[in-house]
Amino acid sequence: MRHVLVVALGAVAAWGVGANPSASDAAPVRIDHASLPPWLTDVRVLVRGVGLSGTECRADLCSHNENTDVARHAGSIYVVHRTAQSQVLGPNSSLRVLRSDDGGASFSSVAVIAAPPDRDIRDPHFYEIDGKLAIKALTRLPFTSARDSDVATVAVATISDDDGRSWSAPSAIGPPSWSFWRIRSRGGVDYSAAYEDGDKSVRLFSSRDGRDWAAGAVIYDVAADTPLETELIFMPSGRLLALVRMDGTDRELLGGIGRLRTKVCWAEPPYAAFSCRQELDGARLDGPLAFFHGARLFVVARKHLPVLDRKRTALYELRGTLEGGPLALVELAELPSAGDTSYAGIADLDADRSLVTWYSGELRADHPWFLGMLEASDVWAATIDWRKL
Numbered sequence: 256m257r258h259v260l261v262v263a264l265g266a267v268a269a270w271g272v273g274a275n276p277s278a279s280d281a282a283p284v285r286i287d288h289a290s291l292p293p294w295l296t297d298v299r300v301l302v303r304g305v306g307l308s309g310t311e312c313r314a315d316l317c318s319h320n321e322n323t324d325v326a327r328h329a330g331s332i333y334v335v336h337r338t339a340q341s342q343v344l345g346p347n348s349s350l351r352v353l354r355s356d357d358g359g360a361s362f363s364s365v366a367v368i369a370a371p372p373d374r375d376i377r378d379p380h381f382y383e384i385d386g387k388l389a390i391k392a393l394t395r396l397p398f399t400s401a402r403d404s405d406v407a408t409v410a411v412a413t414i415s416d417d418d419g420r421s422w423s424a425p426s427a428i429g430p431p432s433w434s435f436w437r438i439r440s441r442g443g444v445d446y447s448a449a450y451e452d453g454d455k456s457v458r459l460f461s462s463r464d465g466r467d468w469a470a471g472a473v474i475y476d477v478a479a480d481t482p483l484e485t486e487l488i489f490m491p492s493g494r495l496l497a498l499v500r501m502d503g504t505d506r507e508l509l510g511g512i513g514r515l516r517t518k519v520c521w522a523e524p525p526y527a528a529f530s531c532r533q534e535l536d537g538a539r540l541d542g543p544l545a546f547f548h549g550a551r552l553f554v555v556a557r558k559h560l561p562v563l564d565r566k567r568t569a570l571y572e573l574r575g576t577l578e579g580g581p582l583a584l585v586e587l588a589e590l591p592s593a594g595d596t597s598y599a600g601i602a603d604l605d606a607d608r609s610l611v612t613w614y615s616g617e618l619r620a621d622h623p624w625f626l627g628m629l630e631a632s633d634v635w636a637a638t639i640d641w642r643k644l
Contacts, residue, residue: 284618284633292588294643301353301362302336302634305617312339312347313369318631323612325600326381328388332359332602333419334612334634335379335390342595342628344375344406345397350390352419359602359610359638365419370394374409376425378598382438382445384465389414391447392425393434401508402481403434404453410435412466429460429468437544438465439487446526448474448485448497457485457499459526474520474529475499481508482518486543488552494579495522497529498543498554509624510559510566515539521579535584538571542598545573548609548641552577555611557597558589564623568592568599568613570639587644591635593618594627601639609639 284300291298304320311317322337332355339348352366370376374394382389390413395406410429413422429435433449440446445462456476462468474497475482481502488496499518507513517540520531541557551572558569567589575582594616601611614634616627 286591291591292644294640295588295590296638296640298591298637299635300633301334301612301636302338302351304338304633305631307631310340310347313349314367316351317347319595319629320632320634321595321614322378322598323600323614323634324380324390325602325610325612326388327602328381328383329418331356331418332362332604332610333381333388334362334600334636335381336612336614336634337377337379339375341630343399344395346370346373346375348375348377350376350379350392352390352415352422354419359604359636366415366422368392368413368422368425371425373397376411378434378436380437381600382440382465384412384414387414387416388419389465390422391428391435391438394425401505402454402502403483406452408432408434408452410449410468426466428462428466430470433458433460433470434483435460435468436484437486439489441489441493446487446495448487448499450483450485453478454481454483454502457482457497459487459497459522459529461526472522472527472529474522475518475531479504480516480518484542486540486545486554488545488547490578492578493524495524495526496520496545497522498535498540498545499531500539500541500543502539509564510539510541510557511561511564515559517543517584519582523579533581535582538584540571544599544601546601550577553587554584555590555597555599555601555613558586564625565621566592566594566596566624566627568597568615590637591615591618594620594622594630595624595632596627604638607640607642609641610636611639612636 334353350368353362411425432452435447455478457474459471497520517535519533543556592615596615599613
């Protein structure tokens with residue numbers, strides 16, 4: 256996740272909540288369920304950060320909770336997220352792992368993975384190494400800049416062989432200065448798109464064991480577009496789609512002024528070159544999660560409102576020619592969200608339902624993004640009923 260610290264002022268809006276809990280009030284969040292789409296059920300706060308005052312985030316839960324992911328493994332469902340006092344880089348942070356053994360109805364905290372003593376930890380994503388549950392994460396120096404410059408990113412992996420209760424010491428899996436995004440597997444090979452510190456370019460990396468990764472083709476390297484978090488999705492034919500977040504110029508960085516664009520890139524097996532002839536104009540997909548359900552292709556990502564830097568998390572569908580042709584992005588609905596938000600995970604509960612997670616700042620406050628990154632945030636969960644969508 257990139258960092259933006261800017262001073263500005265904004266108005267306050269509400270997103271379908273009842274009473275106005277303050278940032279220090281840990282009362283249950285109330286949602287206007289009539290405002291939710293019929294296919295989004297069991298909407299709830301999974302991890303509450305609003306109201307917490309903890310300061311030792313390497314061991315305890317703190318107020319700013321973000322960067323979620325979900326996985327099914329060995330009959331259980333796992334959720335991972337980052338906890339800290341803000342989104343600002345620093346070693347006072349950790350990843351927290353939750354597990355459900357009842358199909359996502361309830362979760363318990365099973366492990367804490369502390370940041371290295373002198374580095375931040377964030378952006379966890381689940382994958383598997385030798386059939387064991389693993390987490391990829393990013394560690395960075397405690398330095399904040401507009402484009403994650405000079406943070407000496409190291410992508411690391413940690414592995415559990417006891418149902419998520421204990422994890423190996425994080426070890427480097429990628430070269431310095433490259434931030435791995437979500438890991439996808441096909442044909443016995445793991446793939447990840449990684450962006451260079453300074454958000455200058457995005458490359459494809461691959462591995463046959465999940466531990467040792469090799470750099471491959473350039474996906475997109477127009478530094479002036481500020482390319483970063485890039486989501487990969489394999490088509491049934493084997494074609495590879497890459498959705499490249501582009502933050503643009505300094506003026507466009509916060510997403511409320513100027514262009515909103517996502518670059519669409521395609522590669523044919525063996526993925527030695529990418530063609531990036533299309534853009535999704537009007538939508539910048541921050542923290543993207545792309546996935547198929549049946550033959551339909553969906554994306555959950557941060558949505559930028561044209562009102563004083565407000566943000567939402569939204570579910571979109573990519574429609575069009577899903578085998579290398581033009582794509583159109585169709586928004587289906589906003590999820591309950593405000594302030595600093597997005598970075599979703601998803602896992603199927605059964606053939607008809609999926610568990611989705613994301614994080615959000617306090618709904619009623621609806622802080623501007625730059626302020627939300629410094630304020631408390633919660634981890635949310637909901638069930639998508641595909642029979643109604």
